[in-house]
Amino acid sequence: MPSPAFIFSHVRIFDGSGSEPFAGEVRVEGSRITAVARDGARVPRDHARVIDGHGGVLMPGLTEAHAHLTWPTSVEKFVPGMWLPPEELALTAARNARILLDHGFTSAYSAGALSKRLEVVLKEQIDSGGLPGPRLVASSVEREPPNDGALDPGQVDEHGRGPASVAAFVAGCKAIGAKAVKFLISGESALKPGASHELLYTEEELMAAGQAAREHDVWLTGHAHAAEAVRLGVKAGFRVLYHCTYADEAALDLLEAAKDRLFVAPSIGIVQATLDASPPPHFDMTHMKEDAALVLAAQKRLVPELRRRGVRLLPGGDYGFPFNPNGRNARDLALWVEHFGYTPAEALHAATALGGEIMGQGEELGQVREGFLADLLLIDGDPTVDVSILQDRRRLRAIMKDGRFHKTPDTPAMAWV
Ligand SMILES: [Zn+2]
Numbered sequence: 001m002p003s004p005a006f007i008f009s010h011v012r013i014f015d016g017s018g019s020e021p022f023a024g025e026v027r028v029e030g031s032r033i034t035a036v037a038r039d040g041a042r043v044p045r046d047h048a049r050v051i052d053g054h055g056g057v058l059m060p061g062l063t064e065a066h067a068h069l070t071w072p073t074s075v076e077k078f079v080p081g082m083w084l085p086p087e088e089l090a091l092t093a094a095r096n097a098r099i100l101l102d103h104g105f106t107s108a109y110s111a112g113a114l115s116k117r118l119e120v121v122l123k124e125q126i127d128s129g130g131l132p133g134p135r136l137v138a139s140s141v142e143r144e145p146p147n148d149g150a151l152d153p154g155q156v157d158e159h160g161r162g163p164a165s166v167a168a169f170v171a172g173c174k175a176i177g178a179k180a181v182k183f184l185i186s187g188e189s190a191l192k193p194g195a196s197h198e199l200l201y202t203e204e205e206l207m208a209a210g211q212a213a214r215e216h217d218v219w220l221t222g223h224a225h226a227a228e229a230v231r232l233g234v235k236a237g238f239r240v241l242y243h244c245t246y247a248d249e250a251a252l253d254l255l256e257a258a259k260d261r262l263f264v265a266p267s268i269g270i271v272q273a274t275l276d277a278s279p280p281p282h283f284d285m286t287h288m289k290e291d292a293a294l295v296l297a298a299q300k301r302l303v304p305e306l307r308r309r310g311v312r313l314l315p316g317g318d319y320g321f322p323f324n325p326n327g328r329n330a331r332d333l334a335l336w337v338e339h340f341g342y343t344p345a346e347a348l349h350a351a352t353a354l355g356g357e358i359m360g361q362g363e364e365l366g367q368v369r370e371g372f373l374a375d376l377l378l379i380d381g382d383p384t385v386d387v388s389i390l391q392d393r394r395r396l397r398a399i400m401k402d403g404r405f406h407k408t409p410d411t412p413a414m415a416w417v
Contacts, residue, residue, distance in 0.1 A: 026043065060355075060366050097133025174217070234251070245299060271317075375400065
């Protein structure tokens with residue numbers, strides 16, 4: 001007998017395209033969607049278990065475009081600060097991977113790690129079926145030039161200045177198996193006043209990074225607030241740029257011209273969380289909150305403009321800080337509706353179909369379509385009406401990744417036919 005198939009019946013299907021959900025059925029065999037039926041048609045029923053969706057919405061799994069599985073704090077466990085001993089860090093990252101999947105994120109594009117090799121080995125453990133977690137584009141440490149700051153997640157031994165040392169870092173990332181290589185092209189004002197406007201690398205260094213990335217077939221990912229950081233990031237061939245907060249007209253033009261090869265993730269979750277945080281008295285967030293207000297105001301203008309120009313924009317919000325825990329990732333979708341003028345369906349399209357594209361698998365991931373990988377969520381309710389329901393994991397009745405249930409629907413109607 002062939003391996004059993006699953007049929008999701010009595011569901012409304014949000015296929016990832018951004019159009020309205022439609023009534024239909026979906027058949028899954030092995031790791032793939034093999035049939036999608038609509039308008040009262042039925043998918044083939046041979047050797048299948050039928051799951052009664054009770055009218056819920058079946059949709060593609062979500063992608064987190066700015067993931068930090070090694071940033072310690074999660075919705076399950078508060079960690080005061082960023083540093084953990086290596087043993088705790090490894091287990092915490094594995095736990096965070098499971099937490100993202102528990103919350104409907106079947107894919108994650110890493111924005112950098114607190115360990116050189118941890119994400120690479122974590123990805124192998126997930127992909128070999130031994131640990132629950134999303135599909136992962138793994139990264140190494142975030143790279144910034146040598147400095148004496150206390151909050152320096154990118155501090156590693158081979159740090160050095162100059163194009164040769166930057167290119168060597170990229171080659172080293174490839175050698176350990178990382179796919180995404182993260183640079184802080186400009187600094188971060190939330191951590192150091194004014195830093196968002198300072199370039200951390202020279203043009204020569206960034207061009208050397210780009211050249212090395214092309215040679216070694218890795219993807220460059222950049223933290224870029226300053227206009228010049230955005231411009232240089234595009235010129236150097238970065239594939240993903242985060243924030244882009246202070247992009248000027250010239251930077252916008254460059255982003256638009258490169259829209260077929262790059263992605264922008266504004267990363268608004270961390271900004272809203274900063275504004276919302278009520279820290280203990282000994283922790284002064286005044287400056288961080290002032291900066292967050294500026295960033296939010298700029299992003300509210302920037303994102304609609306980038307969208308108008310056809311740039312691919314994705315949710316994902318730097319979750320993992322003590323006041324912005326891993327597991328809260330779906331909040332970004334509601335923030336996009338609130339701040340950026342997206343409808344819920346448009347925000348979901350960005351987190352699903354565009355998610356497949358940023359993962360490098362746009363032709364087989366992120367949509368409910370025949371032949372696509374079966375990363376599916378069965379939702380109690382309709383997130384295209386109210387996207388905030390995705391923040392309640394109890395509303396995720398089923399979570400399927402690669403054709404396997406991470407969370408099985410507790411429906412008595414699930415039966416063999
Ligand atoms: Zn980040």
